[in-house]
Amino acid sequence: MKKPIIILTTLALITLGGIYTKHQYDEKQEKVKTAELELFDKAKKRMTDYINANYKDIGKIDFSNKYEIDPMGGINAEGYLNGNKEKEFWGIYDNSNDTITSSYVDAKEKPECKDKPCEY
Template identity: 40%
Template sequence: MKRVIFFLAVVLSASLIFFEGNTTEENKVKKQTTNEVIRLLKTNYEDIEEITITNYETLPTNVVAVEGHLNNNKDKFFSVTYNSSTKSPSDMIVSAKQRPECLDKICK
């Protein structure tokens, strides 16, 4: 009986350590992706002073969808899908004026 309890305790401990490590990695990726999306928005669009993220969702195949609004104005929104494998946006919808030098390409 003591062996069964010991075995269950070891399995439970290992599971908790695994999930905690997984959550830490997810938080790291989320922070990196969020920072990159903020940088892309500020680099490619004019008059962006504040960015509020309202939704962050990890999709299959390492794609992350980030949504929110700009300058505390809910009418000025953005939606960016970002591929964390290639470290580049796959789609950007932003209700702000694009910088002239970034019209034909994504400025980095």
Template identity: 40%
Template sequence: MKKKKYIIILVLIIMAVGGFIMKYQHDQKEKEIAYVKEAQEHMEKFLYENYKGVQDVSFSNDYYISPMGGITVEGYLNGDAQSKFQGMYDPPNKEILSYTIYDDKTEKTKINQ
């Protein structure tokens, strides 16, 4: 009878630890999604402010979070899959660090200094 109690307690402990691990992983994924959404918002704002003729910005589901914390997002402009862009967002400084636009038709807006 004692053996049965120990087995039940052991199973409950294993289930509790498994639950905590799954909750931790879920919370990490939620944080990751929030960071990616923030990066997309900043990238979209950056493109509208710095390039002429940008009416629509679409993001792909691909992203990369570097070990140093930078988030790389990619997508395309104005519904044209050939007009691709990629940019790296720095969450602590809330700025776009680097970007590339693979489109000859999109002109950079002149910034008055």
């Protein structure tokens, strides 16, 4: 009679432990995803500042919702300009230095920003 009770109690404890572990894992994944989205929003803001400071005739900046985080912690931001999907841009935002480290923008640079990127 005691053997079935011990087996059921053990199974219940294992099940509860698994449920608790899964809950903890899900919470951690949610925090990681939230941190990534906050970083992506910051990257979009800095990319907007960078484009507006260094390029002329920019009316509207549309961002893609996809992003990648590289192993060094940089995150890419990409999209298109002025509602024209052929006028593409992309850039890598370096969070530790709060700068755009590498970029391509299909627009005309401001003359004062050709040799060295302007402050943004």
